[in-house]
Amino acid sequence: MKKITKNLLNFMSTRLGFVLSLLTIYWLKTMWAYTVDFNLDIQGAYQIFLALINPFPIGLLLIGLALYIKPTKLFYCVSTAIYIMLFVWLVSNSIYYREFTDFVTVNTMLASSKVSAGLGAAAMELFRPWDAIYIIDFPILGWLFYKKYIRLDHRRFNFRASFAVTSLSAMLFSANLFLAEIDRPELLTRGFFKLLCRSRSWSSCLSRLQC
Numbered sequence: 160m161k162k163i164t165k166n167l168l169n170f171m172s173t174r175l176g177f178v179l180s181l182l183t184i185y186w187l188k189t190m191w192a193y194t195v196d197f198n199l200d201i202q203g204a205y206q207i208f209l210a211l212i213n214p215f216p217i218g219l220l221l222i223g224l225a226l227y228i229k230p231t232k233l234f235y236c237v238s239t240a241i242y243i244m245l246f247v248w249l250v251s252n253s254i255y256y257r258e259f260t261d262f263v264t265v266n267t268m269l270a271s272s273k274v275s276a277g278l279g280a281a282a283m284e285l286f287r288p289w290d291a292i293y294i295i296d297f298p299i300l301g302w303l304f305y306k307k308y309i310r311l312d313h314r315r316f317n318f319r320a321s322f323a324v325t326s327l328s329a330m331l332f333s334a335n336l337f338l339a340e341i342d343r344p345e346l347l348t349r350g351f352f353k354l355l356c357r358s359r360s361w362s363s364c365l366s367r368l369q370c
Contacts, residue, residue: 168303168308168309171303171309172309172310172311172312173312173314174226174234174312174314174316175226175316175320175324177235177238177309177312178219178222178223178225178226178238178324181222181238181239181242182215182218182219182222184242184296185214185218185222185242185245185246185249186214186215186218188246188249188292188293188296189213189214189249190210190211190214191292191293192249192252192253193210195289196253196256196257197252197253197256208338209335209338209339212331212335212338213335215328215331216328216329216331216332216335217328217332218245219324219327219328219331220325220328220329220332221241221244221245222238222241222242222245223321223324223325223328224237224241224325225237225238225241226316226320226321226324227316227318227321229315231311231312231313232311234316235311246293249293250290250293253290253293
């Protein structure tokens with residue numbers, strides 16, 4: 160067990176390992192939100208599979224952008240900032256859904272005052288004890304860095320490897336859309352962005368978290 164823990168911490172002490180660790184934590188939080196906060200009416204093994212892979216493409220694409228950055232401190236600051244952005248978006252959707260049984264979209268924020276009502280002072284009343292799951296990773300990661308169990312990686316990440324990560328995320332995103340199209344034949348023909356903002360189907364709900 161100690162050897163596994165040591166190998167895991169050593170992996171997290173690399174730039175790619177840190178990015179993949181943040182991605183994994185984001186995936187776990189998204190799965191928690193799907194299970195506890197959102198009523199997505201997922202049915203069958205195929206839709207479960209789509210739900211499981213859904214957070215990976217956009218998460219890897221955004222957090223993976225930090226791999227292009229060469230300065231060490233800037234890399235960790237940017238990757239953490241992007242992760243926090245995804246975290247805030249996920250939690251905002253979770254809180255908003257409890258009040259309005261809907262998801263936050265750009266269209267909603269521009270066209271309605273309900274977002275400010277749902278995410279303002281009244282939002283404090285919508286918090287639940289189990290929301291601690293969403294933030295528990297921050298003190299843990301901070302403690303691991305403080306104790307130097309996770310160390311900063313001063314080695315620059317290869318540009319070709321960074322581009323490979325971006326290409327992989329783009330491929331996963333395309334595959335995700337293709338698989339969703341198989342399940343919902345009208346997903347693309349009806350217009351992807353229109354579906355994100357107006358449809359109430361389970362697949363669009365999953366995608367809304369990433370629009």
